[in-house]
Amino acid sequence: MKHNNKYERPKIVKQVDGLMNKVGRPALNKPFDKIDNVPVDELISNFGSPLFVFSERTIRNRLNDAKNTFTIRYPDTVFAWSYKTNYLDAILSIMHQEGSLAEVVSEMEYEKARRLGVPGNKIIYNGPCKTRASLERALKEGALIQMDHLDEIAEVEEIAKSMDVKPSVSLRINLDAGIYPQWNRFGFNLESGMAIHAVKRIVLGGILKLTGIHCHIGTFILDPLAYKRAVEKIIAFEKELESKFNLKLTVLNMGGGFASSNTLMNQYLPGDQAAPSFAQYADAITAPLLSVQNSYSRKLILETGRAIIDDAGYLIATVIGTKRLVSGYKSIVIDAGLNLLITALWYKLQILPAQTYKGVVEDTVVYGPLCMNIDCMRDAIPLPDLQKGDKVVIKPVGAYCVTQSWQFIKLRPAVVLIGADGSVDLIRRAETLDDIISAEILPERFKS
CATH class of the missing domain: 2.40.37.10 (Lyase, Ornithine Decarboxylase; Chain A, domain 1)
Incomplete structure (x- = not known):
């Protein structure tokens, strides 16, 4: 008798359908058709x-949910759409129909906003790499420029002087809000003294009018209290500016960073269970503002992107x-x-x-x-x-x-x-x- 002694490696397949674990059974009950x-x-x-x-209904519902949640707590809240999150013209048009400003970080995004009919005074110009030509256009059209570094301050001053204008600008700062690794690449660090140095530089220059602070603490922030810690530090910083330079800032831009229902690779719970609600973010940000006397004179700007469009x-x-x-x-x-x-x-x-x-x-x-x-x-x-x-x-x-x-x-x-x-x-x-x-x-x- 002839025997076939060739070894064939067995295939062992784990049966998972219907089995329970600490999270639950696999969510494959019916097709997503x-x-x-x-x-x-x-x-x-x-x-x-x-x-x-893309679902237009979901976009509008998410944006209006965020707006209503914040304005109930703090009426003077404005949303600015983060163009880099999704800058298809149809998506941008929905955001602007719903009243969002444009937050852009490049000359390309700036041009996109203008072609869609967004006026310059409804554009927030952010980012670390603004060209001189784009800065000239932004100043001419009344956009709010968020200053990122000293070289940019000097260049904006030079342009403003040549145009014989004194534009309002905002200063981007970074700080320790308990989120690590800390985002310290953008703007001026608060704890090291860089931020107060930049303010003093603007005041001594006498060409620019500092009207606001911008602070984007990070991305996919799962701890709402990080925003509370950031706002409290900014309020203390604003009081220092008022005391030392008689500055009364009227704009606080807390950027974005709200999490969506996505699940991070190192995350145990599914994203829809781990992500804070808009209400949790709103409570953390607005509570410190409401504790300040005459807080309604300060406009709150949010540049939320992912939490609105991802789903x-x-x-x-x-x-x-x-x-x-x-x-x-x-x-x-x-x-x-x-x-x-x-x-x-x-x-x-x-x-x-x-x-x-x-x-x-x-x-x-x-x-x-x-x-x-x-x-x-x-x-x-x-x-x-x-x-x-x-x-x-x-x-x-x-x-x-x-x-x-x-x-x-x-x-x-x-x-x-x-x-x-x-x-x-x-x-x-x-x-x-x-x-x-x-x-x-x-x-x-x-x-x-």
């Missing part, structure tokens, strides 16, 4: 895959292929990767099947389409037995994914907006090769 009641299959059929999808964004992708890895894990390749979702490097993005499924749910490695080993969307996420052609919905991806996407190996896809009435508008078409090479110039000697 609709976005705002629009079928995923219909969206892909009309606009192709991959596809970014309004989705990406639909298609499974291109499947493979069992040598480790025993199942893997899938989808047509969207880090080129579109750079946030997958620090978030546990939800990846949900968009069609009914059967069989065992098992931990699956999800790879993107790039010919790069780092293009991994999730290194282990419970998924059913997805096959080539199946669709998945990835969320939340409304913040930074569109603005930070790039054309490495793959072109960028279309973006659609689902209106409150269920209508679907194309707000950015899919790119073509002509878009990519339109700025290139081929020397004559290379032409055949």
Whole structure:
């Protein structure tokens, strides 16, 4: 008798569907086959895959929720939309329709705001790298410039002097609010004395009028009390400025940094359970302001981005292929990767099947389409037995994914907006090769 002695390594697959753990059972009870009641299959059929999808209803609801929460506590609150979070014209138009100012950090973003009809006096010009030409335009059009370093102060003074104007400016500061690593790259540090030195420099110059303080303590802040500590330090700083320089500042800009429902890689609880509510952030920021006499003379500005737009964004992708890895894990390749979702490097993005499924749910490695080993969307996420052609919905991806996407190996896809009435508008078409090479110039000697 002939025996086949070839050894075959066993495949052991952990059965997770229905099992309980400290967090709960996997949330795969039914397919995520609709976005705002629009079928995923219909969206892909009309606009192709991959596809970014935004919900106008969610955007407006989130923004108005934030505005109402803060103005109930502190009426003189204004929101400014952080352009870098998402600067598609349709998204910007929604924000401005709802009354948001424009917070920009480059000449490109400034130009975007102006082309959309935002007047200069409704623009906050922030960032560490403002060109001279853009500063001249901002001063001419009445934008509020937030000073980041001494060289910028000197340049703005020089421009203002040549224009014979005395513009109002704001000073960006950084401080220890108990959030580490501390953001001390931007603006002037409070504890080291840099901030008071910068104020003295502006006062002695006699050309600029300091009217406000800007302090953005960090990003994805899960501790609302960090804002309370920051505001208390700023109030004490303002009292020092009033005592030493007779300055009465009228604007306090606390930037952004509010968390969304996303889940950080090192986070135990799901993001929707760990992220503070707008009310918690509002209580922390406004309580110290309300304790100050005549506090309503100070305008509060917030540049909240992620917490408003993140949950309004989705990406639909298609499974291109499947493979069992040598480790025993199942893997899938989808047509969207880090080129579109750079946030997958620090978030546990939800990846949900968009069609009914059967069989065992098992931990699956999800790879993107790039010919790069780092293009991994999730290194282990419970998924059913997805096959080539199946669709998945990835969320939340409304913040930074569109603005930070790039054309490495793959072109960028279309973006659609689902209106409150269920209508679907194309707000950015899919790119073509002509878009990519339109700025290139081929020397004559290379032409055949």
